Amino acid sequence: MSGDYTLEGLSVPESLDQLHDLLQQVAEEHQGVASTDLMLFETAVIEIAGNVVEHGRPQGTVAWTFTLAVLPDRLAAVLSDDGQEYALAEDQLADGRWAMPEDDLAEGGRGLALASVALDELDYQRTGGINSWTMVRHRREDTAQ
């Protein structure tokens, strides 16, 4: 995907702040995008990026590229990394979305589930040694979720 915005670097916790800053720049430069859409998109982007930081191997040396496009009908981003393939728990997938933990007091396991409810499309692919997470949110009116 060709994007309006690109960020490259290592998937380390500090890079999350660069992603936050990039999303803030997007908000400033695209004031016609509903704030709810951007807020939910940012929530998903940080979850997916955090997942790469936490589970990407070899830890601390995985390089990633993030591209984002603001389109008339949607926000679309791809986060690609050169780390090892992710072992995703398929049993957590329900109706194409990751499920929240059944235990209300679980301290983990909400990341992919939160990202998938904040987005309209969340797709993971492994191609040619590269992991790619594609994230799409269709743009709504400001008053709609």
Added chain:
Amino acid sequence: MSIIEVRTEGRRAVVTGPPRLNMTAAPQLREVLARAVAEGSPQIVVDLGETTFVDSSGLGALVGGLKTARQAGGDLRLAAVSEQVMTVLTLTSLNRVLRPFPTVEDASREW
């Protein structure tokens, strides 16, 4: 760098959340909450008035603090949550266990 402030008064503690409660800040919050409980203040209000963003690791730290506080006979309540924090609490159904209050004062009543 410490970005999480704590004020304790007897069994009560007010913890001020960081601007972004993501995976860089969550471990520190987890530690601060555990320490407040260990030092005898298990009635905790987390003031999120300055926190504009929370992710699942931040939620995990809050749930961890809630469990630790309850085990010590206390509780953990949230105050002054932003739109993003409220949305995330709702999407994860965590608003059922981490009930948000409008202000720190409201959250501090009726322990």
